[in-house]
Amino acid sequence: MDIIIHRSSNHPYDHKLATFKYYINRMVILPITEQAAKQEWEKIIAMAHNNGFPEQTVQKLRKKLRNKRDRPMGTQQPQQCKKRWINFTYYGPAIRKVTNLFRQTNLQIAFRPTNTIYQQLSQKGTTNNNPSGIFQLKCNTCKEVYVGQSGKTITTRYKEHIRYIRHNNPTSAYAMHILNNRHEFGPAEETLKLLKTCTKGKRTNCWEALYMHIHHKRSTLISEQQVNDTNPLFDLAYIPRDLQHIP
Numbered sequence: 001m002d003i004i005i006h007r008s009s010n011h012p013y014d015h016k017l018a019t020f021k022y023y024i025n026r027m028v029i030l031p032i033t034e035q036a037a038k039q040e041w042e043k044i045i046a047m048a049h050n051n052g053f054p055e056q057t058v059q060k061l062r063k064k065l066r067n068k069r070d071r072p073m074g075t076q077q078p079q080q081c082k083k084r085w086i087n088f089t090y091y092g093p094a095i096r097k098v099t100n101l102f103r104q105t106n107l108q109i110a111f112r113p114t115n116t117i118y119q120q121l122s123q124k125g126t127t128n129n130n131p132s133g134i135f136q137l138k139c140n141t142c143k144e145v146y147v148g149q150s151g152k153t154i155t156t157r158y159k160e161h162i163r164y165i166r167h168n169n170p171t172s173a174y175a176m177h178i179l180n181n182r183h184e185f186g187p188a189e190e191t192l193k194l195l196k197t198c199t200k201g202k203r204t205n206c207w208e209a210l211y212m213h214i215h216h217k218r219s220t221l222i223s224e225q226q227v228n229d230t231n232p233l234f235d236l237a238y239i240p241r242d243l244q245h246i247p
């Protein structure tokens with residue numbers, strides 16, 4: 001029980017204290033011998049020490065939890081009318097300036113960090129056979145391409161585009177291109193190509209814009225697709241070798 005969220009990490013402070021709260025509360029409320037409680041306390045102090053927390057912090061917490069234990073039943077604060085929990089993304093302590101504004105309301109704030117090492121390292125849900133990410137759809141007639149992104153697998157997204165065409169629904173730029181020009185699309189093996197595996201997130205839009213830019217520059221992007229992001233930095237971007245000969 002030695003490694004917990006380190007005090008220096010950018011997690012909400014409550015999250016960092018949660019482990020101590022749990023262990024100290026367990027020590028305080030369980031009917032154990034004084035000796036056992038002392039041993040437990042030493043472990044908790046060591047854990048605080050190893051993870052950057054001053055001893056004072058856990059001492060304060062112990063005092064608070066003991067007081068809570070010793071308070072006679074019935075004097076606990078009455079549960080106020082049911083509060084609704086809402087999530088706030090935690091960026092750093094400054095976010096409390098915003099959430100404090102909700103103190104007088106019926107809303108209870110829960111913080112959720114979105115940039116933990118676990119989140120950075122874990123890739124959700126996709127396999128190499130059927131990934132999500134940036135893809136292109138080629139027109140079989142004029143060989144121009146549409147660039148798209150998908151949080152679902154790209155095959156699923158391909159099928160959706162084909163459904164638009166079949167239902168005469170020019171919702172997507174690709175469907176519009178095929179329908180308006182009476183051009184042809186092919187099966188996924190011919191038409192669909194993965195350009196970049198990535199999971200949904202901020203970077204996805206950037207990758208998508210880069211690929212659109214590449215095709216636009218080569219005049220291989222279908223005219224129905226609008227290039228909104230004309231970031232001059234894209235001209236400087238290093239294009240990996242395997243992309244140099246798309247489509």
Ligand SMILES: [Zn+2]
Nearest residue numbers: 139141142183
């Ligand atoms: Zn075409």
